[in-house]
Amino acid sequence: MLNFNELIKNVNAKTKVDEYLLSFFSKKNFKEYEINECANKTQVKAIKIMFESKKTLGERIDDAFSYDPFCREALFAYLMIAEDVYLQLRFNAYYDEISKFGSFDEYEKICYLTILDLYVDFLLDIDNVTKAIEVQRMIIKLTNTISEKAVSRLAYAYYSIENCDDFYRLYTEAKFDLYAYLLLMVTLLIHDEKLKAQEVLLDMFKNIEYGTYLDHVWDLDENDPKQKQFHDTVEDCFEDLKCVPTFFSWVNRIREKYAK
Numbered sequence: 496m497l498n499f500n501e502l503i504k505n506v507n508a509k510t511k512v513d514e515y516l517l518s519f520f521s522k523k524n525f526k527e528y529e530i531n532e533c534a535n536k537t538q539v540k541a542i543k544i545m546f547e548s549k550k551t552l553g554e555r556i557d558d559a560f561s562y563d564p565f566c567r568e569a570l571f572a573y574l575m576i577a578e579d580v581y582l583q584l585r586f587n588a589y590y591d592e593i594s595k596f597g598s599f600d601e602y603e604k605i606c607y608l609t610i611l612d613l614y615v616d617f618l619l620d621i622d623n624v625t626k627a628i629e630v631q632r633m634i635i636k637l638t639n640t641i642s643e644k645a646v647s648r649l650a651y652a653y654y655s656i657e658n659c660d661d662f663y664r665l666y667t668e669a670k671f672d673l674y675a676y677l678l679l680m681v682t683l684l685i686h687d688e689k690l691k692a693q694e695v696l697l698d699m700f701k702n703i704e705y706g707t708y709l710d711h712v713w714d715l716d717e718n719d720p721k722q723k724q725f726h727d728t729v730e731d732c733f734e735d736l737k738c739v740p741t742f743f744s745w746v747n748r749i750r751e752k753y754a755k
Contacts, residue, residue, distance in 0.1 A: 498529040499609070503571060512575045516552055520545045520572070533602040541566040552576060565589075565606040567613075574613060579621060586614045590630070596637060608634060615648060628652045628661075641669040650675035654735065659686045666695065673703050673728045677736065684739045696749055707754070710746040 502519055506512075525546035530539055541563035548555045552572055559569035574582060589610050599607060611634050618627035631648050635641050646669050653662035659682045666679055676699040683692035700706045705725045708715050712729050715722040729736075736742045 496529050497524055497527045499567060499571075502568065506575070513552065516572050516575060520552075520555070520568075522547050531602055531605060533600070533605065535600070535602070538563045538566070538602055538606075542568050545569055545572065563606075565603055565610065567606045567609045570610055570613065574617065579617075582617060586610075586617060590614065593633065593637075608637065611637075619648070619652070624652045624655050643670075643672065645669075646671065646675055650678045654678040654682050657682055657685055659683050659688055659691075663688075663691060663695075671699075671702075673699070673706075673725060674732065676703065677729070677732045681736055681739050681742065684742065684745070692745075693749055696746060697753060700750070700753055707750055710743045710750060 497519075505519075506515065525543060528542070528546065530542060534542070541559040544559045544562065545555050545566070545568045548558060550558065553576070556569045556573050559566045563569075570585075573585065577585075589607070592607070596604065596607065611630055615627050615631050615634070618624070618630060628649065631645055631652070635645055646665070649665055650662070650671075653659075653665065662679050662682050666675075671679070676695060680692050680695050680699075683689075683695065699709075703725075705715060705722055708722075708725065709729065712726045715726045717723040717726055739745075
């Protein structure tokens with residue numbers, strides 16, 4: 496069964512965009528495409544246009560938007576083919592609709608949140624980190640939920656601008672994975688917040704399996720998927736951790752005290 500998540504997850508740096516979109520948005524695939532039951536006839540019509548129209552991608556997108564401005568299938572295709580300046584203008588227009596969110600129908604809310612989610616990706620891609628944080632925080636406010644994806648994004652964003660105060664506040668609000676713990680500790684150490692950094696490290700030891708291996712990851716068994724995942728996460732963050740050259744020796748000193 497095809498769905499919107501399948502549409503977006505199969506795109507990578509090697510994807511030939513026009514070829515992929517035209518292949519996905521086909522009459523054959525529409526028969527297998529899962530549409531949320533909350534969508535009304537007009538919203539379904541917009542999606543159907545993306546799959547069954549014989550026009551160019553650009554024309555399909557325009558026609559779909561004429562039926563449903565929040566059509567996420569059309570928006571994703573537009574995101575793939577349009578220049579950044581036009582994407583920014585369209586996302587700005589969507590963001591201006593936030594005050595109307597409470598009056599949207601259920602499917603409009605689903606699509607609007609998806610659009611905001613894609614907006615965060617776009618902002619991070621163009622290195623507009625401050626705006627990305629604002630939009631991600633708005634998604635959290637609208638959904639009253641802090642997802643794992645939101646935590647990872649905010650962790651990266653706060654680390655990127657070395658915002659230790661908001662990063663630490665996020666730590667008090669949400670569950671962290673190893674990636675977020677690592678970036679928060681480095682950010683705190685950059686600001687010489689050693690007591691808070693130690694608090695976070697000790698918390699990581701308690702909550703992250705194999706956490707005490709942080710300063711000697713070479714002792715992990717990479718044949719064990721969980722241990723390999725821990726090792727790989729630390730390795731992936733290594734360039735970020737290097738901005739505090741004493742990071743691993745600091746971890747070692749605290750771990751040795753923790754183990755006693």
